[in-house]
Amino acid sequence: AKVAILISGRGSNMMALLYAARLPDCPYDVVLVASNNPDASGLALAAAEGVPTFAHSHQGLGREAFDAIIDDALAASGADHVALAGYMRILSTGFVERWQGRMLNIHPSLLPKYKGLNTHARAIAAGDSYGGCSVHLVTPDLDDGPVLGQLPVPITPGETAESLAARTVFAEHQLYPRVLADFVRRERDPQWLLGRVRDIAL
Ligand code: GRF
Numbered sequence: 183a184k185v186a187i188l189i190s191g192r193g194s195n196m197m198a199l200l201y202a203a204r205l206p207d208c209p210y211d212v213v214l215v216a217s218n219n220p221d222a223s224g225l226a227l228a229a230a231e232g233v234p235t236f237a238h239s240h241q242g243l244g245r246e247a248f249d250a251i252i253d254d255a256l257a258a259s260g261a262d263h264v265a266l267a268g269y270m271r272i273l274s275t276g277f278v279e280r281w282q283g284r285m286l287n288i289h290p291s292l293l294p295k296y297k298g299l300n301t302h303a304r305a306i307a308a309g310d311s312y313g314g315c316s317v318h319l320v321t322p323d324l325d326d327g328p329v330l331g332q333l334p335v336p337i338t339p340g341e342t343a344e345s346l347a348a349r350t351v352f353a354e355h356q357l358y359p360r361v362l363a364d365f366v367r368r369e370r371d372p373q374w375l376l377g378r379v380r381d382i383a384l
Contacts, residue, residue, distance in 0.1 A: 183364035186214040186261035188269040189253070190245050191223015194351055195267035195288055202359030209367045214259035234259065238270060238289060242255040247342045249277035266320065275322045285320040286287060286365065288358045290350050292332055293318060297325035298373060302350065303343040312344050313337055314356045331361035 185203075187196045193215070200212050204261050215228035222239040236255040240248040248271075256264065266287040278285070293316040305313040314334040319325035333353040334364035337346060 183209045183210040183257070183263050185263045185362065185366075186256050187212060187228075187265045187267050188260055189215060189217050189222055189224045189267050190219045190266050190270040191222055191224060193227055193267065193272060194333055195354055196224050197227060197231075198355035199267065199359050199362065200228070200233065202363065203382070208212050208359075209363055209370070212285050213261050214255065216253075216255050218248070218269070221358045224268075225337045244328055245272070245274040246276060253277060253280065263362075263366065264275070264320075265358070267358070272324065278320055278322045279280065282321065283319065286317055286326075286330065286358075286362060287320050287325070289316050289318065289325050290347065290354065292315075292316060292334060293325060293329050300343070302346040305345060306337060306341055306346065311337055311341075313350055315357055316352055317358055330365060331357055333357045 185199070187199060189196050192301050196215055202208055203210055211293065212233055212330050214236060216236040217225055218238065218240040218241055220235070220299065225235050225237055252267050259311070262284060264281050264285040266285065267322040289297070289301070290313070291305065292312065296304045302313055312334040314332055316329050318325070318329045319327035335350045337355050347370045
């Protein structure tokens, strides 16, 4: 599979996906790293690794118009899957529908808990014993698509949102490449595809 990664910031999940892609038997390649933030520090890391990058600011553009620019970059790259990794733009419904079933996201909570922002602070404030992270398929509703994999992260005494976030990214970096690889592998399995065709037919 050919994966394009969308980022807005430092891109540590992007790097985890990228290095996993270079290990033997990984079923995907990273063909593009794209960003809505030309200053995202992850862009320079991707470029240093020899991965093509694309950046275009969303400022002054409507959601549809901006997503069309991203879609053109994706088409030019030959990507057949999209991995959102700290991409801080809400996507237009049209864009989501075009990529639905082929676009994944990582979210720093145990979904369905704590969709949206400030997930760690909310988990701590609620007195939860665990935070964690989830990889899910992207659907038009925010952080709402089918969950493909999760890892819990214990909340320790004296935990702050910052300390929990810093620890949760270790879990994210393990989870995301594994779930993405399993997902694209499964898509190539004729039995699984047949099952899906049957589901759609029923
Ligand atoms: C991660 O915690 C991810 O779950 C969230 O934003 C953060 C991105 O970090 N959506 P990075 O850019 O991958 O380092």
